[in-house]
Amino acid sequence: MSERKTYFVNVILPLALPRTFTYRLPQEWNDFIQIGQRVIVEFGRGKKQYSAIVEKIHEQAPTNYQAKYIEAILDESPILHQNQLDFWWWISEYYMSPIGDVMNAALPGGLRLASETRVLLHPNYQELVNELSDEEYILVEALEVRNVLDLSEISQILGIKHVHSKVKNLIEKRVVMTEEEIKQRFKPKMIDYVKLTKNAAKESRLKEIFEELERAPKQLEALMTYIQMAKYYSQELKEVKKLDLQKAVQGTSSLINELVKKGVFEIYQVEAGRLQTSAATQSRKDLNEFQQKAFGEIKQHYQQQDVVLLHGVTSSGKTEIYIKLIEEAVKSGKQVLYLLPEIALTTQIVLRLQAIFGEKVGVYHSRFNENERVEVWNNVLKFNPGHFEDFQIILGARSSLFLPFSQLGLVIVDEEHENTFKQYDPSPRYQARDAAIVLAKMQNAKVLLGSATPSVESYRNTQEGKYGLVSLNKRHGKVQLPEILVADIKDATKKKKMKSHFSPELLKMMEECLEENKQVILFQNRRGYSPIMMCESCGNSPTCVNCDVSLTYHKFQKQLNCHYCGYHIKLPNTCPTCGDTNLHVKGFGTEKIEEELAIFLPEAKIARMDLDTTRAKKAYHQIITSFQEKEIDILVGTQMVTKGLDFEDVGLVGVLNADNMLHFPDFRAFERSYQLMSQVAGRAGRKGKRGKVLIQTFNPEHQIIRQVIDSDYLGMYKNELIDRRNFQYPPFYRLIHLTLRHRDKSKLHAAAHHLARELKKKFGDRVLGPEEPGIARIRNYYHQNIMLKLEKQASPKKAKEILNKQLEAFAVHKDYKSVRVGIDVDPM
Structure with missing residues (x-):
């Protein structure tokens, strides 16, 4: 890019906003800016700063506002590819979700920053004070007095506007850390290693050191042990961890530090992954005749269709077919995404895949902390056939859809019928199975849906010729169905x-x-133990103060819990209404079954x-x-x-x-x-x-x-x-579900009826409601539902445009703008 040009960038902000915003790029950064990088921008009246994603670079200034300058570029290279941005936009448009919500769902928390970030001193900062610049030293002095500072306070102390780069440098030097880091924001895991200093490595000097250390036998032992562990006199020098050396000589950290002070050792750090990987230990099992036939049919369908449904009875060996398809994709240098509906399922399948594919297998789901998720993200981003092939196969829950794949070749959606593939709250409320098919199409990849009990919608698509269908009706090993x-x-x-x-x-x-x-x-x-506790005298049952539900009895915790908002109370000894002690539980949950089984x-x-x-x-x-x-x-x-x-x-x-x-x-x-x-x-x-x-x-x-x-x-x-044809449900109709929420029940009622009337003017009897759901109040918000049923032949894009206009008008209505509206496209 030429320095004389003035460039503008459109950025996606991590806020529930439906569009991008344009910022001006300082000319000195013209050669460094790239689509997919994170940049720091100011947004809003309070001049809060956010890390945003560069979505477009152009030379067109905005016409309705003056563009602010970008404050800083956080990344040397993009953290995601253009095809991820295209996928984000599809999710945003199809599921009627703000693009900022999609960004928040897609990026691990460790890749997000905002001006609320609070900075504090690292516990070991004093060792590094001599290496600081004047501005960095001023900041450290301020933190010694104030303990904690946010970014705006740091800006005032240093008298400069752009402080992100200063803070970033201090974080990298391990002088400061952010409060988010304490809550597991990403920072690489570092391991201390030991090596001889350049001076000590000289043969003549090393002999002198041996003589000098004769009066310090423990230090001499540490040096001798290091030379042995490092195989110092062999052609291939081995790296030695500081902790391993300490254990070998049964010494402490101070023993090694003394040798550092004497100029014998120096400590250096190596980044270590937190993610557990293992080498391949076995080869793939051969397919039986039924599996081989199904595999052949899948390959045949892939010549004409991109999506195939494998309808195989339970224990028919679908996983072995998946493994053979994965093997082919890996050999051709392609990435594989293996989607599972439950984190629980990853435990067994990870062991099976790692046994065959070793370090090529990575896992990604919400139970990982932010550090681990960022490491997986970076490994997928670095994928390069023939050079970097760790985590070529990603196994995960629905959030793994958003990883930065560059060469996706195969997507497997196991147990495709499961409703847990649907994201409910917060927005975007996407269906991972359907979104995976779109993602695969964008990257020219093939999709295999697997299930013993396919969803009605997926099976219908096979009957209409949209998907291929392969059946596997025999259990593996001639085992009979139960x-x-x-x-x-x-x-x-x-x-x-x-x-x-x-x-x-x-x-x-x-x-x-x-x-x-x-x-x-x-x-x-x-x-839980029991869904309801009831007084036998007056019939009263304890209910949640925030939701319109009964509290569930959990015996182990000795309390009554609300499964919607988390509210809980201690187990009452008497009825709060009539004072009677005759309290009984009704119904049963897993906890009660567990307890009673122990009796029988x-x-x-x-x-x-x-x-x-x-x-x-x-x-x-x-x-x-x-x-x-x-x-x-x-x-x-x-x-x-x-x-x-x-x-x-x-x-x-x-x-x-x-x-x-x-x-x-x-x-x-x-x-x-x-x-x-x-x-x-x-x-x-x-x-x-x-x-x-x-x-x-x-x-x-x-x-x-x-x-x-x-x-x-x-x-x-x-x-x-x-039934679904008669009552106008999927797969013959599309559904869009609107949920209106407000703390004031009467205001919500009026708002819901107003919105329903406006929608009926455009959509007629396709609009159902408003009505109260089964649980009308959750977390002190009352709910009203409106359902929109659209014929399959109708244009969903046109319908959503009309709906968006109606919702925009509703959002600025003077009486109802405080009412929140949640949109769920294709509800489950």
């Missing part, structure tokens, strides 16, 4: 045969299973896997490993236990209450019930003897339960299509 039985708990309750929440059939089958040294999985889709099966080792027991980073791995190694006999869990986990010795799966799922007020309730019951049934009998599944229900003849027993996916699919 025998599915039903326990009529209505009849058992009448005859008083129920033992708490267990039918006699379930208890008998569990006892038999444990006698055969087999394991049991019990599925109950509700965590006292010899069994029981564990629970739900949100409460898996909050810690490695909790999934610990529970799954313990179950795999048979340290657990019975695993009680929520949806987590239904999704793709592979255990060899599960002889029985019990579904404790099928009716809750079937009667859930949602048009997808039957589809989801079929999927959940079929998936959890698929955990049984995956190796050797045929497994058993017992479903407890009040309605054994329910159509969905009969279809689960018969493994009749097509019957469920056809019934669902009829």
Whole structure:
């Protein structure tokens, strides 16, 4: 770029704003600016500073405001590619989400900065004071007095406007750190290494040092040990970690530091990754004839179509087909994205993939801290076939879609039917499966969707020729599908045969299973001990003060919790309304099942896997490993236990209450019930003897339960299509869901009816509502819903343009501009 030109840049700010903003570039930076870099800009009346992403470079000044100058360029090279920016814009436009929200969802927190950043001294700063410039020294003195400063205060102290570069330099020198860093903002993990100084490395000087250290035997031992560990007199010198040397001589850090002071050693630092990788230890298993046939059909479909649905029954060996496809993509120098719906699933599959592909496998999900996520991001960004191939295969949850892939060749979406691929809050509310297909198309990659129970929408796309369809109907190793039985708990309750929440059939089958040294999985889709605590005298049930829901009893914590806002109270001894002590719990969750099992099966080792027991980073791995190694006999869990986990010795799966799922007020309730019951049934009998599944229900003849027993996916699919065509639901109609929120119930009611009237003027009877949802108040905000149903033939782009105009007008309405509106395109 020529220095004489004046350039402007459009930047994306990390704020809920629907567009970019234009800033002027100082001419001295003309040759350094690139699309995808982070820059510091001022925005807003308070002159707050933000790190923004450069989206466009041009020479056109804005006409309706005067462009401010960019304050600083943070990166030497871009942190994302142009194709990521294109993908961000697609997410923003399709899901009607501000581009700033997409930026916040995409970038790890460690790559974001704002002027609220607070700076404080690093604990070891005194060692480096002599290396500081005058301005840096002034800042250190100010921090010694004030302890903590924000960026605006630093600007005033130094008398300069642009302080980001000064602070960045001090962070790199390890003189200061930001408050965010203490909360795990990214900084490289550094390891201290030891080497001889240039002077000490001279042969003549080294002999003198040996003689000088004869009076300090421990220091002499440290030097001798270093020479041995470093293989100093061999052709290949080895690096020696300071900590390893200390351990070898059973010394302390001060021992090595003394040798540093004497000019014998010098300490240098090497960046070390926090991410655990391992070398490949085995080769890929050969495919059986059914898998080979399916693999061939997938490859054949890829000649005509970019997306293929692999419909394979549980335990049919879909993962082995995925691995062969990954192997081909890796050999051709392409990157692979393997999407999973649950973090719990990554534990098993990571071990399988790392055994075959070694350090090429990387993992990315929200349980990683910010440092780890930035390291994965940087490794994906650096990918270069033949040169840097770490993390060529990324395995992760939905957020891994946003990683900076440059040569994506294959996307695998495992368990594609799962609703956890949908992001709910905060915005953008994207569907990772659908977004992955768009991402793959942008990068000319192929997509494989895999499931034993495909979503109705995906299967419909195969019938319309949009996707290829490959079926795999045989379980791997000639293992039979499990025998599915039903326990009529209505009849058992009448005859008083129920033992708490267990039918006699379930208890008998569990006892038999444990006698055969087999394991049991019990599925109950509700965590906690009991959903309701009720006073038997007056009928009062404790409710949340912030939400319109009953509090759930958690016995281990001895408190009542709200699962929506986190509000909790201690377990009351008396009814707060009438003062009676006759309090009883109604219903049951996983915690109660775990406790009662210990009464009926006292010899069994029981564990629970739900949100409460898996909050810690490695909790999934610990529970799954313990179950795999048979340290657990019975695993009680929520949806987590239904999704793709592979255990060899599960002889029985019990579904404790099928009716809750079937009667859930949602048009997808039957589809989801079929999927959940079929998936959890698929955990049984995956190796050797045929497994058993017992479903407890009040309605054994329910159509969905009969279809689960018969493994009749097509019957469920056809019934669902009829209902959805009749009632105008996907896949025949598109849905856009609007949620209005406000603390004032009457204002919200008026606002919702006003917006609905305006929308009906444009969309007619395609608009449903407004109406109160099942839970009308959450976190002290009242809710009203409006649903927009659009024919599949209608232009979604045109409809969204009209809707956007209506929402813009609503946002500036003098009476309703305080009402918040959330938009959910393609709600689940």
